[in-house]
Amino acid sequence: MTDAGYILRLLLLLVIQVLLLNFFNFSQYLTIFLLPAAIICLPVRHDGIYALVLAFIAGFLTDFFADGMLGLVTCALVAVGYARTWILRFIFGAEFFARGEDISFRRLGFWPVMLAVFLATLLFMLIYVWADGAGTRPLWFNAVRVLLSTLVSTALSVFTVNLFSPERQ
């Protein structure tokens, strides 16, 4: 996938993410985030710093346009940007980066890709919910929120992975 193609898709996803945050608040236990999957789907030829910068910008724009606190999504998404390399190395092996393959269900298999998306979303949710609560909410509430939001967001991230799939191009 070309960089321009990826950026265009990311901007589209940003709009969807902002709409989800502003107009689709189903429950206090559920917050849907598709951005962690987008960071995972970044073409593998780019290094960690590129992923960090992109995560920071995407997080900042989401914070800016969504009804939330500035810095909250940025903080969680930057952590995903940093962990991306480790997650992909853990699931697909070190040689995955040498091959320079992009993330897609057809090339890497459905479940391995979903596992990578799940881990990234879980990390994102842990930081997001923890910082959002600021020590004022009980642990069980945070745990339920993290679990529910991670599971639903991971399931919906199938759309994100398909959107960023190189086959779509």
Place this chain on the structure above:
Amino acid sequence: MDKGKEAGTLILTAAVFILMEVAALMLLSRSSTLQNIWLNRFSHRIMALNWSTAESIRGHFSLREENEQLARDNFLLREELRRYREQDRLLEEEENGVNGKGLFKYIPATIVKMSRNSLHNYIIIDKGSDDGVHPHSGIISRNGVVGVVQAVGKRYSYGLTLMNSFLSVSARVGRDGLVAPLVWDGVSTGRGYLKGIPPHMEIPQGDTVYTSGFSFVFPPDIPIAVTRGISEVDGATNAVSVTLLQDFSSLRYVTIVENPSRAEIAELEKEREEEQ
């Protein structure tokens, strides 16, 4: 990619990550009061942890200095106590019509080397003739008798410990009991026995054994050991086994006991020997 370049990239990525996280947290802190308080509390907790860790590390490294200061303080306190005791003794002697003389002199010292696993154990301490130490001075600690100085250099002294089969200390059972020489049993680290006890004497178990003061090496009433039991030696005499009060394995600081009248007593003894 070679290892050096890979490590460099890893460090750079981590640095950029920290920088961006700090920027994000600053944004978060400015945008919400609740998050601001929470982050402040969190940073204070981290700072407190850092300070306490640094303080405990500093404390750990200054322990030696603290110990030495404590040893010096202990020595001064013990010396003061001894002086009072000695004054009491002299007063008592004067009341009984005896002209009491000769306060003992005490010099603090640190053990440089000490052997514990031979039949003739020795000790080397960091005080010598420059500090006023003479041969045949006593070595004591807060737990009791340690040994006797044998040879003196300018800055160091060599002595025999109580765990040396050549050393014998004049001892008394209780404050006013039987006087007998105490020697190490030559086997265990904390055992000895009182020699030449007449068979008719009964020595109760658990009595404290003190220095008798009958030699010019140690002042009287320094605790040495505790009696354990009595055993027959050769039909003519008995031996009383004792547990030494001094734990030689944990010894570090000692005090040298110097008798100012030692030379005079030695001279008298010499004259007596020559007459005989």
